[in-house]
Amino acid sequence: MAGIRDVAAKAGVSVGTASRALNGTGPVSAAARERVERAAKELRYVASYTATALKSGRSRNIGVILPAIDRWFYGKVVTGIADELIDVGYELALYNTQGSHEHQEAVLGDYLWRQRLDAVIPVSLQLSAAEITRLLSMDRPVVGVGGPMPGVLTVSIDQSATGALATAHLIGLGHREIAHVTGGTDPERDFHLTDSRRGGFEGEMSRAGLQVRDDWVLRSDFTLGDSYRQAKVLLSGRERPTAVFAASDEMAMGVILAARDLGLRVPDALSVVGVDGHEMGEAFGLTTIRQFPERQGARAAQRLLTHLADPPPPDDINLHEVLPTELVVRSSTAAPGE
Amino acid sequence: MAGIRDVAAKAGVSVGTASRALNGTGPVSAAARERVERAAKELRYVASYTATALKSGRSRNIGVILPAIDRWFYGKVVTGIADELIDVGYELALYNTQGSHEHQEAVLGDYLWRQRLDAVIPVSLQLSAAEITRLLSMDRPVVGVGGPMPGVLTVSIDQSATGALATAHLIGLGHREIAHVTGGTDPERDFHLTDSRRGGFEGEMSRAGLQVRDDWVLRSDFTLGDSYRQAKVLLSGRERPTAVFAASDEMAMGVILAARDLGLRVPDALSVVGVDGHEMGEAFGLTTIRQFPERQGARAAQRLLTHLADPPPPDDINLHEVLPTELVVRSSTAAPGE
DNA sequence: AGGTTTAGTGGAACCGTTTACAGTCGTGGC
DNA sequence: GCCACGACTGTAAACGGTTCCACTAAACCT
Numbered sequence: 001m002a003g004i005r006d007v008a009a010k011a012g013v014s015v016g017t018a019s020r021a022l023n024g025t026g027p028v029s030a031a032a033r034e035r036v037e038r039a040a041k042e043l044r045y046v047a048s049y050t051a052t053a054l055k056s057g058r059s060r061n062i063g064v065i066l067p068a069i070d071r072w073f074y075g076k077v078v079t080g081i082a083d084e085l086i087d088v089g090y091e092l093a094l095y096n097t098q099g100s101h102e103h104q105e106a107v108l109g110d111y112l113w114r115q116r117l118d119a120v121i122p123v124s125l126q127l128s129a130a131e132i133t134r135l136l137s138m139d140r141p142v143v144g145v146g147g148p149m150p151g152v153l154t155v156s157i158d159q160s161a162t163g164a165l166a167t168a169h170l171i172g173l174g175h176r177e178i179a180h181v182t183g184g185t186d187p188e189r190d191f192h193l194t195d196s197r198r199g200g201f202e203g204e205m206s207r208a209g210l211q212v213r214d215d216w217v218l219r220s221d222f223t224l225g226d227s228y229r230q231a232k233v234l235l236s237g238r239e240r241p242t243a244v245f246a247a248s249d250e251m252a253m254g255v256i257l258a259a260r261d262l263g264l265r266v267p268d269a270l271s272v273v274g275v276d277g278h279e280m281g282e283a284f285g286l287t288t289i290r291q292f293p294e295r296q297g298a299r300a301a302q303r304l305l306t307h308l309a310d311p312p313p314p315d316d317i318n319l320h321e322v323l324p325t326e327l328v329v330r331s332s333t334a335a336p337g338e
Numbered sequence: 339m340a341g342i343r344d345v346a347a348k349a350g351v352s353v354g355t356a357s358r359a360l361n362g363t364g365p366v367s368a369a370a371r372e373r374v375e376r377a378a379k380e381l382r383y384v385a386s387y388t389a390t391a392l393k394s395g396r397s398r399n400i401g402v403i404l405p406a407i408d409r410w411f412y413g414k415v416v417t418g419i420a421d422e423l424i425d426v427g428y429e430l431a432l433y434n435t436q437g438s439h440e441h442q443e444a445v446l447g448d449y450l451w452r453q454r455l456d457a458v459i460p461v462s463l464q465l466s467a468a469e470i471t472r473l474l475s476m477d478r479p480v481v482g483v484g485g486p487m488p489g490v491l492t493v494s495i496d497q498s499a500t501g502a503l504a505t506a507h508l509i510g511l512g513h514r515e516i517a518h519v520t521g522g523t524d525p526e527r528d529f530h531l532t533d534s535r536r537g538g539f540e541g542e543m544s545r546a547g548l549q550v551r552d553d554w555v556l557r558s559d560f561t562l563g564d565s566y567r568q569a570k571v572l573l574s575g576r577e578r579p580t581a582v583f584a585a586s587d588e589m590a591m592g593v594i595l596a597a598r599d600l601g602l603r604v605p606d607a608l609s610v611v612g613v614d615g616h617e618m619g620e621a622f623g624l625t626t627i628r629q630f631p632e633r634q635g636a637r638a639a640q641r642l643l644t645h646l647a648d649p650p651p652p653d654d655i656n657l658h659e660v661l662p663t664e665l666v667v668r669s670s671t672a673a674p675g676e
Numbered sequence: 677a678g679g680t681t682t683a684g685t686g687g688a689a690c691c692g693t694t695t696a697c698a699g700t701c702g703t704g705g706c
Numbered sequence: 707g708c709c710a711c712g713a714c715t716g717t718a719a720a721c722g723g724t725t726c727c728a729c730t731a732a733a734c735c736t
Contacts, residue, residue, distance in 0.1 A: 001453075003722060014686045019724060026725085027683050049452035050397065051722035053388040055691050061431075061454075069420065070413035070632075079408045082434040086441060091449065093399075094432045096420040103424060111429065114387035115339075115692095116399075228621040250618075257621050260598065280588075283566040283595050294408075341692060352716045357694060364695085365713055389692035392721050453722095681734070689726080700715075706708090 002043035010039040022047070059118050061091045062304060065107055066123035067099040071222075072250065072278055073293050077123055077145055080297025088305060093117060097125070099186065108134060119304045121145060121297075122152075126191055141307040143300045147320065148192060155300045155321045157291045159193055162325050163200025163247070166273045166289050169327060170243045171208045174335045175271060178205065179216035179234060179241035181227050181251045190222060197247045197275065216241055220251055227254030235262050235270070242336040243271040249278035249288055256284050256332060267334035277328065285331035296323055340381035348377040360385070397456050399429045400642060403445055404461035405437040409560075410588065410616055411631050415461055415483055418635025426643060431455060435463070437524065446472060457642045459483060459635075460490075464529055479645040481638045485658065486530060493638045493659045495629050497531055500663050501538025501583070504611045504627050507665060508581045509546045512673045513609060516543065517554035517572060517579035519565050519589045528560060535585045535613065554579055558589055565592030573600050573608070580674040581609035587616035587626055594622050594670060605672035615666065623669035634661055 008018035013032050020026040021036040028036075039045075053059035064081055066074050082092055095111060097104040108131050112120060120135065124146035127135070132151055135142055144154040170178055180201050183194035198217070205212050218230045227246060234241070235258055246252035252274025259270045266272055266285075274281065277290030299321065346356035351370050358364040359374035366374075377383075391397040402419055404412050420430050433449060435442040446469050450458060455478065462484035465473070470489050473480055482492040508516055518539050521532035536555070543550050556568045565584060572579075573596055584590035590612025597608045604610055604623075612619065615628030637659065 046451040050391040075408035113384040
């Protein structure tokens with residue numbers, strides 16, 4: 001492995017000059033620069049990142065902390081982040097807490113302090129005040145995705161408005177008997193998201209003077225399978241809603257499958273609306289509130305990068321950036337039958 | 339930020355002793371060790387990884403290169419790897435090539451050479467001979483997932499056997515008119531996987547004396563949506579297969595949706611079998627050949643770690659480790675109707 | 677013409693660890 | 707009583723870059 005000394009020697013300059021030539025910092029004559037560059041190429045020289053990082057304090061490495069990777073939303077977010085980073089030569093360190101507080105603490109307490117990271121993107125993390133303090137005291141840029149994370153910059157969608165929009169769509173079609181599939185099975189995970197989407201649902205219902213039946217609010221774990229099972233029970237009851245708002249597309253698809261298995265036609269006998277914009281929704285004809293997780297990830301990365309480039313951000317910055325969502329009407333919703 | 343000097347000073351020992359105490363390398367008196375440990379704790383000392391890596395040459399960081407993160411298989415593989423690594427204090431650097439050869443070259447050519455990585459796990463990568471040579475010349479452990487990658491250790495399932503098993507299951511039920519949904523839309527991606535699963539299908543068909551109809555082999559892109567559309571065309575034709583083997587669960591679910599939309603009952607009018615063991619398959623009653631991507635990822639990580647711990651591996655190691663799959667029979671397959 | 681800037685350069689300190697080396701001290705063997 | 711040995715320790719040299727500083731020579735002022 002060639003080092004910068006080898007390059008310098010081969011180019012007939014000092015290591016200082018070689019470094020300046022390679023990094024474009026400081027003045028270097030055209031001739032010297034050219035010789036250094038050629039030497040570097042011939043030697044297949046690549047600067048050791050660890051050495052660079054140690055001296056300069058910048059590692060060109062940013063950490064992404066999330067509770068899972070094998071779920072639609074997180075996969076998309078990471079994709080968005082990764083796409084944004086690869087172009088500017090940053091690398092991406094992934095920390096999967098698996099929703100375990102133990103792991104989360106280990107990551108927040110130790111891993112992030114090893115100075116290998118220039119900045120951090122926590123995704124949908126349930127952070128305690130102490131954890132946030134600790135995170136921010138690292139004195140590196142932090143931009144979260146999802147939220148809320150009081151005190152840290154975030155990028156997210158308006159969960160409550162999303163719930164309200166979906167509900168309003170159903171009410172607008174004439175539905176009055178509306179059930180809701182929400183999250184909350186795992187108290188640690190998706191806590192706020194669940195609550196605020198349901199909040200939007202409830203708000204919109206009461207605004208329209210409609211009642212929210214407790215037994216029509218299904219607590220699920222955000223998977224298709226669980227939602228399917230619960231919806232089957234719900235839809236087998238004597239009284240049935242005419243519409244269901246599910247807090248995610250996966251759960252909405254579960255509801256559709258359950259309805260079909262029970263011989264209920266969608267949307268004739270049951271309207272279903274979800275949230276996400278999951279690709280699979282298309283084949284189901286699923287009406288949904290589309291969010292753009294890749295864009296959320298990309299946006300977080302961008303904000304991070306500008307903070308990294310610029311001096312410390314002004315104080316009047318937009319702390320919580322809210323990205324738009326979009327109602328996509330397909331064939332799973334219609335006016336109530338009969 | 340406290341450095342090891344601060345710890346040493348506080349504990350009243352030299353930095354050498356402090357380092358030895360903290361790392362458990364070399365002899366240190368119990369008293370000194372205890373003082374150092376307390377000092378470190380009180381100072382919230384965490385060793386700088388960049389410094390450690392620079393000096394020791396070991397970064398406790400392993401790279402995962404893959405063509406996408408937002409697909410079921412990759413999400414699972416990464417989860418398996420991450421779970422395995424977090425326990426032993428290794429970190430995970432993620433490189434998403436997005437299926438672009440440009441990015442792949444950048445990663446293989448530059449990124450991996452910056453000495454930030456102790457080892458590399460390429461996942462489902464289509465590597466040229468030159469790329470493999472370059473990868474191996476880094477002189478660090480490499481264990482791939484999926485394959486084949488001639489010359490590098492890999493962990494994978496037997497794709498061909500998987501195709502054969504699925505096909506045999508259908509034939510065993512009495513089906514003779516069998517269609518296949520395969521990949522291959524994107525020539526770069528999933529190349530081998532597609533070919534070998536289809537190979538298994540064709541082999542099993544001919545073994546049973548059955549013909550493979552060209553127009554019953556659907557080339558799809560491994561998504562539910564595309565498979566759905568193609569299956570709809572297939573199943574609307576005058577002649578219909580009585581069974582479909584889809585090379586992935588997502589595509590199989592697309593076929594089931596298409597069948598239902600056309601009023602064909604599954605499995606009465608059409609049997610469908612997939613490959614993967616996708617969680618969503620359960621609600622579809624999907625029969626499938628289950629593979630365990632998390633286990634594949636975990637296994638790759640384990641092999642890597644042992645190679646990292648032990649001296650260079652013996653030459654007679656098992657180059658390609660094949661992990662088992664499992665037929666899961668649910669309600670999407672049955673003997674042909676009538 | 678003399679004094680200041682400025683482009684270009686080399687040398688060396690430094691980033692925060694690990695680790696090779698040399699040394700001190702007490703202990704046991706003879 | 708001396709020597710060898712082991713346990714323990716401190717000092718300093720790396721690791722491979724970046725960056726500060728001092729310096730030269732040419733160019734630019736007044």
